[in-house]
Amino acid sequence: HNNNIHCLAVAINQLATAMFTHQSKNIEQQLKEFLLLASSTLLQMGQNVDRVESKNRDSVYLLLHMIVEQSPFLSQDMLESCFPYVLLRNAYREVYKSFVVTLG
Numbered sequence: 253h254n255n256n257i258h259c260l261a262v263a264i265n266q267l268a269t270a271m272f273t274h275q276s277k278n279i280e281q282q283l284k285e286f287l288l289l290a291s292s293t294l295l296q297m298g299q300n301v302d303r304v305e306s307k308n309r310d311s312v313y314l315l316l317h318m319i320v321e322q323s324p325f326l327s328q329d330m331l332e333s334c335f336p337y338v339l340l341r342n343a344y345r346e347v348y349k350s351f352v353v354t355l356g
Contacts, residue, residue: 257311261318269325280325287326290316291335298339310343317343 268286272279294312317340320331 255311257315258318261315261322264319265323283323283325284330287316287320287330288334291331294335310346313339313343314347 268283269279272282294309294316297309297312316335317331320326320328
């Protein structure tokens with residue numbers, strides 16, 4: 253959590269809850285739609301071999317996972333139905349590996 257990404261996950265959940273409550277919309281349904289769109293976009297991004305985009309891809313995968321973990325409206329089952337768990341596992345491994353290398 254060196255880059256405070258965990259704060260971003262909490263903020264996204266709180267803003268979404270406040271926004272959808274204010275608009276009298278079904279929060280769970282709106283967050284499910286967000287999860288589907290975000291997953292689809294990340295999977296498309298994963299096919300791009302551009303060096304700049306791939307540099308932060310693992311962190312964005314982990315952010316999506318943290319959003320689901322922090323949300324009272326989303327579950328891991330919902331995430332796994334639209335985003336492969338193997339990508340999350342590999343992202344955690346890569347981030348950990350770079351963390352260990354950085355610490356030396």
